[in-house]
Amino acid sequence: MPVIEVEHLTKHFGKVVAVDDVSFALGPGTITGFLGPNGAGKTTTLRMIVDLVRPTRGTARVLSAAYRDLARPWTRVGALLDASGFHPGRTGRNALRVVARASGIPEARVEECLAMVELGEAARRAVKGYSSGMRQRLALACVLLGDPQVLLLDEPANGLDPEGMRWLRTFLRARAAEGKTVLVSSHVLAEVEQTVDDVLIISEGRLLAQAPIAELAGRAGQVVRVRSPQAELLERLLHARGAAVNRLDQALAIRGASGADVGQLALDNGVVLHELLTEQPSLEDVFLAIAGTRRVTP
Amino acid sequence: MKDLLSAEVLKLRSTRTALGLFIAALLVSIVPAILVLVFVPAGGLEENGAPLTVLLGASIVPTLGLVFGILSMTNEYRHGTITYSYLVTPKRWQVIAVKLVVCFVVGVVVLAVAGALLVLVALVGYQVRGLDMDTGSILTVQAVKTVALILVTAGLMASFGVALGALVRNQPVAVAGTLIWALAVESIIFGLKPAVGQYLPFSAMEQVVSGALTMGPESEVGLDRPEAFLLSLAYIAVTSVVAVSTSMRRDVT
Numbered sequence: 282m283p284v285i286e287v288e289h290l291t292k293h294f295g296k297v298v299a300v301d302d303v304s305f306a307l308g309p310g311t312i313t314g315f316l317g318p319n320g321a322g323k324t325t326t327l328r329m330i331v332d333l334v335r336p337t338r339g340t341a342r343v344l345s346a347a348y349r350d351l352a353r354p355w356t357r358v359g360a361l362l363d364a365s366g367f368h369p370g371r372t373g374r375n376a377l378r379v380v381a382r383a384s385g386i387p388e389a390r391v392e393e394c395l396a397m398v399e400l401g402e403a404a405r406r407a408v409k410g411y412s413s414g415m416r417q418r419l420a421l422a423c424v425l426l427g428d429p430q431v432l433l434l435d436e437p438a439n440g441l442d443p444e445g446m447r448w449l450r451t452f453l454r455a456r457a458a459e460g461k462t463v464l465v466s467s468h469v470l471a472e473v474e475q476t477v478d479d480v481l482i483i484s485e486g487r488l489l490a491q492a493p494i495a496e497l498a499g500r501a502g503q504v505v506r507v508r509s510p511q512a513e514l515l516e517r518l519l520h521a522r523g524a525a526v527n528r529l530d531q532a533l534a535i536r537g538a539s540g541a542d543v544g545q546l547a548l549d550n551g552v553v554l555h556e557l558l559t560e561q562p563s564l565e566d567v568f569l570a571i572a573g574t575r576r577v578t579p
Numbered sequence: 580m581k582d583l584l585s586a587e588v589l590k591l592r593s594t595r596t597a598l599g600l601f602i603a604a605l606l607v608s609i610v611p612a613i614l615v616l617v618f619v620p621a622g623g624l625e626e627n628g629a630p631l632t633v634l635l636g637a638s639i640v641p642t643l644g645l646v647f648g649i650l651s652m653t654n655e656y657r658h659g660t661i662t663y664s665y666l667v668t669p670k671r672w673q674v675i676a677v678k679l680v681v682c683f684v685v686g687v688v689v690l691a692v693a694g695a696l697l698v699l700v701a702l703v704g705y706q707v708r709g710l711d712m713d714t715g716s717i718l719t720v721q722a723v724k725t726v727a728l729i730l731v732t733a734g735l736m737a738s739f740g741v742a743l744g745a746l747v748r749n750q751p752v753a754v755a756g757t758l759i760w761a762l763a764v765e766s767i768i769f770g771l772k773p774a775v776g777q778y779l780p781f782s783a784m785e786q787v788v789s790g791a792l793t794m795g796p797e798s799e800v801g802l803d804r805p806e807a808f809l810l811s812l813a814y815i816a817v818t819s820v821v822a823v824s825t826s827m828r829r830d831v832t
Contacts, residue, residue, distance in 0.1 A: 332669050333831040349669035360666055366659035375593040383586035383667045
C-alpha cells in the first residue's frame, strides 16, 4: 500500500499553473528524489500533500488519509518546508519545545533531536543568531521530533556547507535504514544522487518521470566527454552526424555517439583531442535528457 | 486542545513581545495615576469619585490588549511560524480558537493586574499625602460589576485583535490600520454622527470600558454598558467566524 499517494494534483495561482495534473505513489521504506529546476512546482506539490496549499483539483493522501485527518500528524509525518519558520527571538530549544508541546511529544525528545543534529550547545541561543546551516539543522531536528514514519524535505541542503551536505547524506541514509519513507526535493541534483533510490522529475508543473535512477540512466544513454582546443569545429562535425552536444569553452558533452565514433571523427578531420572519456550518465544528465532543460554540462 | 493551549502559553513566554506589552500596560496605567496623585491639589483628591479618576489610567490597557492580540496572530505570518502551527494542527480553526482564548485570558489578567496596582498606588498616594480616600465610590456592588464587565471587555478586545490579525496578515497594516480606524476614523464618525458612531465596534467597546460617551456636559449620547457589551460581543463573534473561515481556505505559501 502506498505511503504517499498523489492523484491528479493541480494548483492554479491566478492564471499561473504551478502544478499540472501530477500523480504518483511512493511505497514504504524508500528515498525518492523530487527533482526539478526552481519554480518547477516541487514546493507547491509538497505543500499540497500536507494541506498548507489547497489544490485546485486532485487529492493527496499520506498513510491512507488526507493529512488534515491524521491524528497527531507531526508524530507520523515530518515536513521540512521552511527553515526560516522559527521566531528569531525564541531560542532553538524553545522553538522545538513549542512544536513538541503542541504535538503532545515529551520534552525529553527535544534534547534528543537537538543532539542528533549537533545543536545541543547552541540550543540556548536565540534563532536570530544562527547561521543558515544551523537553521536548516534546527528545522531537521523539528521534523524528527515525532519520530515520523514519513519525511517530506524541501531543499534540505539549502544553506549547508560541504560538511553539512555530507552530514545530510548520512542523515538521509540513516533514516532509510530505519525504514522511513523519504521524499526529498532538490534542484541541485548532485546532492541527492548518492542518496535516493527513485526519482520524480518535474518541470513547469508537470511530472515528466518516475522511476528508479538506474532505469532512468539507461534511458538517458552514456555520455562522451571530450576536451579539445578545436571544440567548436568538433561540435559542428558532431551536430552534422546527428549527435547532441553541449559545449563550454573547450569541453564537450556528447550524447548519441560512442567514444570510438567521436575519436574516429576527430582523427579523420585533424581535430586535436586532449581528453576523451566515456561515462555513465549522472543524475544531472538524466534530468537534462528527460526535462530537456538547456544547460551546459561539460 | 490542552496541548495546544500549553504550546500557546509557551509561545508567549518564550519571546519578549508579551513581556514588553505587559510592562508597557503597567507603565501607561501607573504613570498618569502617579502624576495625578502628586500634582492635583489635596481638595481635588478628596472630592467624591476622585479615586476613580486615578484608576482611569487603566483604560488604555484594552487598547494595548488589542495590539497584543493582533501581534500574536500576525507574528506567526511575519516569522513564518504559521507553517509549523498548521503542520502540527492542520485543523486550523483550533489554532485560531486557542489564540482567541489565550489572548482573552491575557487581556483580562493584564487589566486586572494594572487595576490592582493602580488601587495600591492610589492607597499609598493618599496615605503619603495624609488624605482621606473616598473608597465608597470604588467599593460598591455596581462598581464591582462594572469592573468585571471592563475586565471581560479587555479580554474580548485582545481576542478581537487575534481575529483581525488572522484576517489582515500583514503586521504593520493590521496594527496601523486598526489603530487609525479605532482612534481616528471612529472618533470622527462619532463626532459627526453620534447616533451612528455609537454602534461602531471600537466605540461600543469604549462605551463598556468608559461608560456612555459624552458629547459635552449636557448631551450624553451612547449605549448602556450591557448593550455596548453585547454589541461588542457580537462584533467579536462575527469577526472571529469570518477569520476562521478565511484562514481555512487560505494557502500558506
